[in-house]
Amino acid sequence: MTRETAMTTAARVVTLHELKSTCSDCSLRELCLPMGLTEEEVEQIDHLVATRRRVRGAETLYRAGDAFGSIYAVRSGFFKSTVLSEDGRDQVTGFHMAGEILGMDGIGTEKHACSIVALEDSEVCIIPFPRLEEVSAKVRGLQRQFHRLMSREIVRDHGVMLLLGSMRAEERVAAFLLNLSQRFTARGYSPSDFNLRMTREEIGSYLGMKLETVSRVFSRFQEEHLVEVRQKHIRILDVPGLSRMTGKEAC
Amino acid sequence: MTRETAMTTAARVVTLHELKSTCSDCSLRELCLPMGLTEEEVEQIDHLVATRRRVRGAETLYRAGDAFGSIYAVRSGFFKSTVLSEDGRDQVTGFHMAGEILGMDGIGTEKHACSIVALEDSEVCIIPFPRLEEVSAKVRGLQRQFHRLMSREIVRDHGVMLLLGSMRAEERVAAFLLNLSQRFTARGYSPSDFNLRMTREEIGSYLGMKLETVSRVFSRFQEEHLVEVRQKHIRILDVPGLSRMTGKEAC
DNA sequence: CGTTGCGTTGAATAAGGTCAAATAGAGTGG
DNA sequence: CCACTCTATTTGACCTTATTCAACGCAACG
Numbered sequence: 193m194t195r196e197t198a199m200t201t202a203a204r205v206v207t208l209h210e211l212k213s214t215c216s217d218c219s220l221r222e223l224c225l226p227m228g229l230t231e232e233e234v235e236q237i238d239h240l241v242a243t244r245r246r247v248r249g250a251e252t253l254y255r256a257g258d259a260f261g262s263i264y265a266v267r268s269g270f271f272k273s274t275v276l277s278e279d280g281r282d283q284v285t286g287f288h289m290a291g292e293i294l295g296m297d298g299i300g301t302e303k304h305a306c307s308i309v310a311l312e313d314s315e316v317c318i319i320p321f322p323r324l325e326e327v328s329a330k331v332r333g334l335q336r337q338f339h340r341l342m343s344r345e346i347v348r349d350h351g352v353m354l355l356l357g358s359m360r361a362e363e364r365v366a367a368f369l370l371n372l373s374q375r376f377t378a379r380g381y382s383p384s385d386f387n388l389r390m391t392r393e394e395i396g397s398y399l400g401m402k403l404e405t406v407s408r409v410f411s412r413f414q415e416e417h418l419v420e421v422r423q424k425h426i427r428i429l430d431v432p433g434l435s436r437m438t439g440k441e442a443c
Numbered sequence: 444m445t446r447e448t449a450m451t452t453a454a455r456v457v458t459l460h461e462l463k464s465t466c467s468d469c470s471l472r473e474l475c476l477p478m479g480l481t482e483e484e485v486e487q488i489d490h491l492v493a494t495r496r497r498v499r500g501a502e503t504l505y506r507a508g509d510a511f512g513s514i515y516a517v518r519s520g521f522f523k524s525t526v527l528s529e530d531g532r533d534q535v536t537g538f539h540m541a542g543e544i545l546g547m548d549g550i551g552t553e554k555h556a557c558s559i560v561a562l563e564d565s566e567v568c569i570i571p572f573p574r575l576e577e578v579s580a581k582v583r584g585l586q587r588q589f590h591r592l593m594s595r596e597i598v599r600d601h602g603v604m605l606l607l608g609s610m611r612a613e614e615r616v617a618a619f620l621l622n623l624s625q626r627f628t629a630r631g632y633s634p635s636d637f638n639l640r641m642t643r644e645e646i647g648s649y650l651g652m653k654l655e656t657v658s659r660v661f662s663r664f665q666e667e668h669l670v671e672v673r674q675k676h677i678r679i680l681d682v683p684g685l686s687r688m689t690g691k692e693a694c
Numbered sequence: 695c696g697t698t699g700c701g702t703t704g705a706a707t708a709a710g711g712t713c714a715a716a717t718a719g720a721g722t723g724g
Numbered sequence: 725c726c727a728c729t730c731t732a733t734t735t736g737a738c739c740t741t742a743t744t745c746a747a748c749g750c751a752a753c754g
Contacts, residue, residue: 275601279689283605297601299594306601325587329580336576342593343550349600350526350548350557354534356607357651361742392701400608402743407702423701423751438530612710643733653711658734674719674733 214238223291223378224265225319225337233333240327241265241317253294253308253316260298262320266290269314270389273297274397275306284398285352287311287372287390290379293341295321311389356400359438364399365409366437369419373428384428413437465489474542474629475516476570476588484584491578492516492568504545504559504567511549513571517541520565521640524548525648526557535649536603538562538623538641541630544592546572562640607651610689615650616660617688620670624679635679664688 215226216234226234244267247253253264256276271288285306288294298304299321328335355364377383388395392403399406410421418434420427428434466477466489477485495518498504504515507527522539536557539545549555550572579586606615628634639646643654650657661672669685671678679685 275605277605277609281605281609283608285601285604296594297598300591300598301595305598325583325590329583329586332576332580335580339576339593340551342590342597343547344552346593346596346600347548347551347556349597349604350536352604353536353600353607354526354528354532356604357534357648358528358532391699397608403700404702404744405742408742411702642731654733655712655735656710658732659710662734 215241218267220265220267220291225293225334225341228337229331229333233331236331237327237334240319240323242320242323243318245316245318247271247310247314247316249310249312249314251310253310254298254304255307256304258298258304260295260302260304260321262318263293263295263298263324264308264316264318266292266294267315267317270311271308271314272311272390272394272398273306273308282397283400284390284394286348287398289375293345296342296345311394361399361401361405362409362412363438364401365395365406365413366418366434368395368399369426369428370431370434370438373431384431386426388424388426466492469518471516471518471542476544476585476592478588480582480584480588484582487582488578488585491570491574493571493574494569496567496569498522498561498565498567500561500563500565502561504561505549505555506558507555509549509555511546511553511555511572513569514544514546514549514575515559515567515569517543517545518566518568521562522559522565523562523641523645523649524557524559533648534651535641535645537599538649540626544596547593547596562645612650612652612656613660613663614689615652616646616657616664617669617685619646619650620677620679621682621685621689623677624682635682637677639675639677 215221215224215238216231218224218226221227221234225240226237229237242262245253245264247269253271266288268290271294272284273286273288273294274282274284276282288308294308294316295304297306324334324338328338355367359367372386372388373383376386390398392406396403396406410419413419413434414421416433418428418430418437420429466472466475467482467485469475469477472478472485476491477488480488493513496504496515498520504522517539519541522545523535524537524539524545525533525535527533539559545559545567546555548557575585575589579589606618610618623637623639624634627637641649643657647654647657661670664670664685665672667684669679669681669688671680
């Protein structure tokens with residue numbers, strides 16, 4: 193029995209754009225959940241992805257408070273995650289692109305703790321969590337990789353805390369741009385030329401500052417020929433210069 | 444063969460203060476890794492803890508860059524974790540007390556990403572990570588619980604980001620005090636009367652502000668009869684008042 | 695071609711940081 | 725027990741940075 197048959201005979205909701213590709217032949221294989229797994233292990237996790245889901249720009253993948261059931265691998269597109277404080281303020285906690293895993297915030301309480309909104313038309317692979325746990329108890333590489341991913345999420349968050357707690361506005365923006373650049377590079381896009389998918393307000397929220405401040409910093413960077421900014425389009429002109437901005441000048 | 448015999452016959456380094464107690468009869472059972480496990484499951488994880496380690500106040504449990512091999516459960520005492528930025532600044536990312544798990548930052552890269560320092564004489568249970576992965580592949584409840592713990596760490600970090608990114612100094616301090624109070628309560632201590640183990644500088648680092656600002660906010664809270672502060676001793680006088688400070692007045 | 699949402703810019707203001715000095719404890723050695 | 729240190733903390737005066745408020749520009753869209 194081929195994998196295809198096994199998939200199609202399983203009872204589940206079938207949407208238009210599932211099927212077609214498995215982890216085995218997904219181009220994101222080395223950025224995503226299967227990262228570092230052997231050929232054999234990847235095949236074992238192929239049937240993890242129950243289905244996929246398209247999320248149009250501005251649509252919500254899930255909301256804080258929603259019941260948790262699955263985690264999601266970003267297949268294409270761009271997302272933001274936000275947390276809501278008791279008194280209604282919300283804060284962007286991250287931006288997410290292809291290969292990244294969403295939803296791990298829900299494991300602890302069976303309810304999602306943040307909301308995920310697509311910033312452009314996107315697609316995610318849906319991985320039912322009970323199935324992930326089941327398979328990862330058998331496939332040692334998957335267990336390791338999943339733990340690695342959660343750990344990296346924690347480390348990433350610590351990096352953001354460092355940014356929010358100890359950097360000034362210019363340093364934050366510089367770090368933000370360099371981080372984006374690096375992630376685009378890892379996905380085969382230009383390191384120096386990209387479009388921001390988020391608004392100034394979303395950037396500000398993520399970086400703990402007001403949108404006007406973000407705009408001012410962009411303008412200042414432009415005057416200093418570090419970047420070229422035209423609306424959402426960014427061209428990084430001077431990577432070493434930006435790196436120096438992130439705080440190394442303090443040495 | 445009793446559990447005790449099984450333990451003492453196993454070949455391993457024996458320090459003075461290990462043995463004595465297992466997860467099964469540890470008082471922190473319901474706060475720590477075994478939380479929510481069945482009697483039977485807890486027995487299966489009793490031999491997870493290879494050994495314990497005392498860490499005197501101001502000593503380091505591990506440092507950023509150290510090879511990762513184990514995670515740690517705080518048995519007693521109080522710790523801080525710090526991350527170091529490339530340019531030498533460091534930032535406190537958390538304070539940790541009995542029952543909490545340390546070290547998960549190292550899973551992703553096999554190197555610890557932050558440093559852990561004891562703020563008073565403390566003791567941790569050392570849980571070799573390969574063993575944890577091995578056992579959690581068999582004991583389903585342990586697998587779930589470990590995932591829950593990592594997830595909660597992520598959610599906690601998001602909470603800190605919210606605090607750092609969107610609250611003002613007074614709100615941060617109020618949230619900090621209420622958080623401590625709640626965690627002390629969960630451990631059977633007074634909700635309103637406790638000693639801070641950390642300096643103003645460490646609090647400031649955690650909350651993204653300078654020690655002078657922390658001190659000023661404490662003084663202001665004291666004038667408003669929200670708390671009584673005498674050096675490291677804190678008495679919370681008005682919980683609802685403090686809660687209002689955390690931002691609810693913005694509504 | 696007006697409307698709408700997003701982005702930029704300027705001026706005034708507030709929040710917190712910096713620098714400096716005074717004070718309070720905790721621990722030490724005589 | 726007391727004087728002495730050392731460090732943590734508090735407080736004040738001043739300064740820097742980012743926020744607030746407001747106006748304006750620009751591009752997309754009906």
